[in-house]
Amino acid sequence: MYIPPQFEESRIEVLQEVIMRNPFGSLVTHSADGIDANHLPFVLELRSGTLGMLYAHVARNNPLWHEIPQGSEVLVIFRAQDAYVSPQWYPSKHDFHQQVPTWNYRVVHAFGRVAFRDDARYVRGVVAKLTQANEASQPTPWKMTDSSEEYISAMLKQIVGVEIEVTRLVGKFKLGQDEEVRDIRGAGEALIQRDGRCIGMAMLECANDKDAEGI
Template sequence: MYVPQHFDEPRTDVLHDLIAKHPFGMLVTHGEAGLDANHLPFELDPAGGKHGILHCHVARNNPVWQDLGNGDEVLVVFRAGDAYVSPQWYPSKHEFHKQVPTWNYIVAHAHGRVTIRDDERYVRGVVARLTRAHEASQPIPWKMTDAPKDYTDMMLKAIVGIEIQITKLVGKAKLSQNKEIRDIQGAGTALVAKGERLIGEAMLAAAAAKAE
């Protein structure tokens, strides 16, 4: 990923937070069958090694787990949000007319090495933790024990676990930081007004940081 210095987000804790809040990632692989991409929910263990460990599972019928070998390099892309930015929102455009449209976004790329975990205990643990995390906001959270044991056991046999030891984290927050403060603020305010709060508020925070 191309990351100009003014868009670089190198802080591990910030990137871990992004992954935790936006855990639906794209697993990019290059196995024996060639390039592939799978969209999966991930669990992050931030304490696992220098950069953390990612856990997920795929359907047993998905060929990706057989196409990969333990130790193969993979990439997982996490996206916090994105938004189109009109040049009309930059105050300087109306003075000098030297602005163009752009697209702002916040992403994290987790590079790592994969281990296929085709064992029931691992898969059960991953599913249980993902369920607890994502059911927590429900009025009555669903639990694995809500389903009959034989049904749950059958479903678990139909999936395979994938563990990824993160070897490198690359973060990019493209928020018009290379623009004038007033232009960052103008576009950020316009995005918030349109309901694009995540990128809009991030731009306003970037403007405030640049003003310090």
């Protein structure tokens, strides 16, 4: 991934937070059949002294877990907010007419070693982690015990666990850092008004940081 210096985000805790808030990732792999991508919900478990472990599962009928050797290096792409940015939102455009359209976004690339686990107890644990993470915001969180043991056991037999030991995290936050503070702020405020609140707020934070630094 091409990352100009002004767009690089290297703070590990910030990158991990992006993953945890945006857990639906694209698992990119390479096998004898070529490059492939599978789109899966992940849960990131933080461990002392490491960059973390990613957990997911795939359908037993998915050939991925047969095609990729254990321990292979893989890439998981986690995309946070993104949005089109119009030159009309830049105050400087109206002064100099030297702005063009662009697209702002935040993305994290997690590299690691993959292992596939075809073990009933392990798979149950992975599903429990995913359920707990994604049901936490529900008024009445769903639990596996809400269904019969027979049903859950039958469903678990249809999936295979995936774990990835994260070895490297790379982040690119393109939020207009190469623009004037007034232009970053102008675009951020416009996005907030146009259903782009999350990335708009991120851009306003970027503008405030740049302003504070006197850049």
